[in-house]
Amino acid sequence: xxxxxxxxxxxxxxxxxxxxxxxxxxxxxxxxxxxxxxxxxxxxxxxxxxxxxxxxxxxxxxxxxxxxxxxxxxxxxxxxxxxxxxxxxxxxxxxxxxxxxxxxxxxxxxxxxxxxxxxxxxxxxxxxxxxxxx
Numbered sequence: 001x002x003x004x005x006x007x008x009x010x011x012x013x014x015x016x017x018x019x020x021x022x023x024x025x026x027x028x029x030x031x032x033x034x035x036x037x038x039x040x041x042x043x044x045x046x047x048x049x050x051x052x053x054x055x056x057x058x059x060x061x062x063x064x065x066x067x068x069x070x071x072x073x074x075x076x077x078x079x080x081x082x083x084x085x086x087x088x089x090x091x092x093x094x095x096x097x098x099x100x101x102x103x104x105x106x107x108x109x110x111x112x113x114x115x116x117x118x119x120x121x122x123x124x125x126x127x128x129x130x131x132x133x134x
Contacts, residue, residue: 038110
């Protein structure tokens with residue numbers, strides 16, 4: 001399995017966690033980077049239209065491959081995109097979840113393209129800084 005984690009920066013870009021340079025990725029990992037970046041940017045655009053501002057946002061993309069290690073003939077057999085968002089208010093969680101669903105299911109072109117290769121599942125994790133009572 002190949003796995004890539006991207007973190008939203010203060011200027012709303014998605015960069016690899018841990019500061020890894022894109023030049024260090026193999027081509028299959030770059031496909032996962034492209035999917036995570038597109039999904040994250042698409043979700044942020046939808047959140048902006050909904051007047052939502054995430055405090056933190058990570059996108060992790062995983063791809064299951066059909067060989068023990070990456071080789072020329074290796075193929076992806078499944079993908080999972082995990083969206084991990086921290087928001088300020090508890091009441092924003094439902095709307096953020098909706099924005100993530102729309103980005104993943106309808107609006108992200110790279111996710112749609114990857115679906116032609118293998119199934120693309122999603123996981124959504126949303127945390128709020130403020131509690132329910134506030």
